[in-house]
Amino acid sequence: MSLQDVDLEQKRLRELYSFKLLDTPQDAELDEITKMASSLCETPIALISLIDQNRQWFKSKIGLEISETSRDVSFCEKAISDDEIFIVKNAIQDERFKNNPLVLNEPHIRFYAGYPLKTEKGYNLGTLCVIDKKERVLNENQINILKILSKNVVNYFELNKKKNEIDEAFKSLLKNQKLSLIANLSSRMTHDISNPLSIILNITKLMEDKIDNEEEIDIEEFKNFSSKIEKASLRIADSIRTMRLFSQRSEKESYKISYFKELIKNVIILFQKKMQENSIDFIMNEFPDFVISCKPMSLAHAFYNIILNLYDEVLNLEEKWIKINVEMNSESKNMTITCSNSSKGISEEIIDNIINNSFYLNEVIYLNLFGIYTAKKIIEEHSGQFLYDKNSINNKYIIIVPCNHKTGH
Structure with a gap:
C-alpha cells in the first residue's frame, strides 16, 4: 500500500x-x-x-x-x-x-x-x-x-x-x-x-x-x-451549522472580521420552517453585504434573541408578520438594522426600564424579555446602540452598529 x-x-x-x-x-x-x-x-x-x-x-x-x-x-x-x-x-x-x-x-x-x-x-x-x-x-x-x-x-x-x-x-x-x-x-x-x-x-x-x-x-x-x-x-x-455557532459562544470570544449577511442568514435559518408552519410572513430587504468587526457568535446570539421575541409575540395573532430592514450610512459608517413585527408593542414603562437598565430581574424574566435585555448588552458591547421606536404602532427595535466597508462577497 x-x-x-x-x-x-x-x-x-x-x-x-x-x-x-x-x-x-x-x-x-x-x-x-x-x-x-x-x-x-x-x-x-x-x-x-x-x-x-x-x-x-x-x-x-x-x-x-x-x-x-x-x-x-x-x-x-x-x-x-x-x-x-x-x-x-x-x-x-x-x-x-x-x-x-x-x-x-x-x-x-x-x-x-x-x-x-x-x-x-x-x-x-x-x-x-x-x-x-x-x-x-x-x-x-x-x-x-x-x-x-x-x-x-x-x-x-x-x-x-x-x-x-x-x-x-x-x-x-x-x-x-x-x-x-x-x-x-x-x-x-x-x-x-x-x-x-x-x-x-x-x-x-x-x-x-x-x-x-x-x-x-x-x-x-x-x-x-x-x-x-x-x-x-x-x-x-444548515441548522447544525447554526447550532454550532451558538454553542461556541463564550465570554472569551475574540473580535473577528465577519460578513454580516452570512451572520444574519445563519440566525434566520432557525426560524424559517417554524414561520412557514405558523403562516408568519417574513420580510427582509435586499442589501449589499458588509464587513463588520465583531464577536460573531455573540452578535448572532443577540439577533437570535430579538427574532425569537418577535416570533413569540405574533404566534397567536391573526395578522402575523416579521420584518427586518438593513441599511448602511456611508457617512457615519454605521449599519442600522430595524426589526419589527405585527404586535402592538411593549408597554413604555417596561421598555424604558430595559433601555435604562432600571428593572427588576424577575419582572423581565416573567415578561419573556430577558433575551431582549441580553441582546441589548451584546449590542452595547459592540459599541452599538439598542433603541426602541415608541412612536411606531407596532413593536420595533432599532439596532445601530459600526461596520467597515461594503464587500463583493
Whole structure:
C-alpha cells in the first residue's frame, strides 16, 4: 500500500469512527432496509457491512448469524475500493475468492453484490450487500434499487450523526448558558431532525407493505423517496451549522472580521420552517453585504434573541408578520438594522426600564424579555446602540452598529 493509500485509509477510518456506529445495537429502521434489499434482490442474505481497521462488522444483517469477520476475507473490502456496484456471480469460479473460507465454509458464498456506502465527504464506510449460496444475476431494476437503498442507508447515518452533534452542542449550551434560549433552540432543532427520520421510517414501511402484498416496485418511486430524504438532510445540515455557532459562544470570544449577511442568514435559518408552519410572513430587504468587526457568535446570539421575541409575540395573532430592514450610512459608517413585527408593542414603562437598565430581574424574566435585555448588552458591547421606536404602532427595535466597508462577497 502506497503512502497516499495509507493516508486515504486513515482518513476513511476517521470518517467511519466519527459516525459512532461500530458495536452499537441493531437498528429497526436499518433492518427494514436490509430486509427490503434481500426481498427485492431475491437473496437469502443481506448485510449493512462497515469496514473497520482489521474487521468487517455488520450493523444490520438478514440471514446470517455472525456479527463480524476478519477484514482479509471480506468481499466488502474489495467493494469499497470503487464507487459503483461490485458483483461476483460465482465465487467458486472466481480466482480472487475461490479459496476464501467464506466460500469454502459457511455461509458458502457463491453470489455477492455490494454497493458502497459513500458519505457526503466522499469516503466509503462499507456496503449494503446481498449474498446467495448459488450463482445468480441481478437485473437492471434490482441493481438500481440496491443503489438507491444504499444512499438511504448513508442518509440515515448522516442524520443520526447530525442528531448526535445537536446533543453535544446542546450540552455545551447547557454548560455555558442557563437561559430560556436553550430550551427554545433545542426544541426547534429536535423538531427539524425528527421529520426526515420519520420520512425514512415511512418509506421503508411503505416499501415493506408493497413487498408483503407482492406489488410491483416502481424504480421512479424509489428515486423520488431518496430525493426527499437528501433534501431533508441538507436542511438539517444548515441548522447544525447554526447550532454550532451558538454553542461556541463564550465570554472569551475574540473580535473577528465577519460578513454580516452570512451572520444574519445563519440566525434566520432557525426560524424559517417554524414561520412557514405558523403562516408568519417574513420580510427582509435586499442589501449589499458588509464587513463588520465583531464577536460573531455573540452578535448572532443577540439577533437570535430579538427574532425569537418577535416570533413569540405574533404566534397567536391573526395578522402575523416579521420584518427586518438593513441599511448602511456611508457617512457615519454605521449599519442600522430595524426589526419589527405585527404586535402592538411593549408597554413604555417596561421598555424604558430595559433601555435604562432600571428593572427588576424577575419582572423581565416573567415578561419573556430577558433575551431582549441580553441582546441589548451584546449590542452595547459592540459599541452599538439598542433603541426602541415608541412612536411606531407596532413593536420595533432599532439596532445601530459600526461596520467597515461594503464587500463583493
